[in-house]
Amino acid sequence: AQSVTQLDSQVPVFEEAPVELRCNYSSSVSVYLFWYVQYPNQGLQLLLKYLSGSTLVKGINGFEAEFNKSQTSFHLRKPSVHISDTAEYFCAVSPTSNTGKLIFGQGTTLQVKP
Amino acid sequence: DVKVTQSSRYLVKRTGEKVFLECVQDMDHENMFWYRQDPGLGLRLIYFSYDVKMKEKGDIPEGYSVSREKKERFSLILESASTNQTSMYLCASSGTSPLHFGNGTRLTVT
Numbered sequence: 001a002q003s004v005t006q007l008d009s010q011v012p013v014f015e016e017a018p019v020e021l022r023c024n025y026s027s028s029v030s031v032y033l034f035w036y037v038q039y040p041n042q043g044l045q046l047l048l049k050y051l052s053g054s055t056l057v058k059g060i061n062g063f064e065a066e067f068n069k070s071q072t073s074f075h076l077r078k079p080s081v082h083i084s085d086t087a088e089y090f091c092a093v094s095p096t097s098n099t100g101k102l103i104f105g106q107g108t109t110l111q112v113k114p
Numbered sequence: 115d116v117k118v119t120q121s122s123r124y125l126v127k128r129t130g131e132k133v134f135l136e137c138v139q140d141m142d143h144e145n146m147f148w149y150r151q152d153p154g155l156g157l158r159l160i161y162f163s164y165d166v167k168m169k170e171k172g173d174i175p176e177g178y179s180v181s182r183e184k185k186e187r188f189s190l191i192l193e194s195a196s197t198n199q200t201s202m203y204l205c206a207s208s209g210t211s212p213l214h215f216g217n218g219t220r221l222t223v224t
Contacts, residue, residue, distance in 0.1 A: 043217045
């Protein structure tokens with residue numbers, strides 16, 4: 001069975017500092033990986049996805065993630081965060097190309113402080 | 115842009131009531147999903163559907179059922195609501211693209 005672990009439940013960071021949100025997955029088959037963001041009182045919005053090809057994936061709002069197969073990780077990074085990045089971030093994995101049936105991690109709350 | 119609309123943002127129901135959560139998407143997507151979101155647990159899949167009148171159980175289907183009579187509409191039904199079903203419910207749809215989510219329905223069962 002597949003699973004996703006987000007290693008930090010909360011990450012506080014000051015504005016303009018870099019941030020990394022960690023995600024590890026377990027799977028015996030090839031996977032497709034995703035990061036979603038949820039702003040307060042909203043649904044989830046896709047930040048970026050890894051389906052194949054380059055292991056460094058760029059997404060919206062200046063975020064990027066790197067797929068590391070040997071470490072089964074897909075960490076999310078941003079070099080300089082803004083107050084508006086305060087949100088909950090979810091890592092997710094799908095075992096098939098049907099990208100709807102996702103398995104989500106527990107979520108990481110990013111708190112950007114002025 | 116894809117729009118997934120959930121009919122209610124907030125609902126308060128009593129234990130034992132039958133509850134309907136409605137979801138409509140406007141992009142002719144084949145696939146629709148219901149997730150439940152709880153703090154510290156992330157999102158868990160309740161039911162999904164790949165076609166009209168078709169449904170499959172997700173990871174936590176107990177206490178829930180679904181209905182998909184039309185392609186654009188996917189309803190989640192709580193036959194007899196219980197307090198442990200108090201949660202945020204998120205509907206999503208997809209075609210060949212990744213999931214698009216609605217804004218969620220926060221259900222409180224008292």
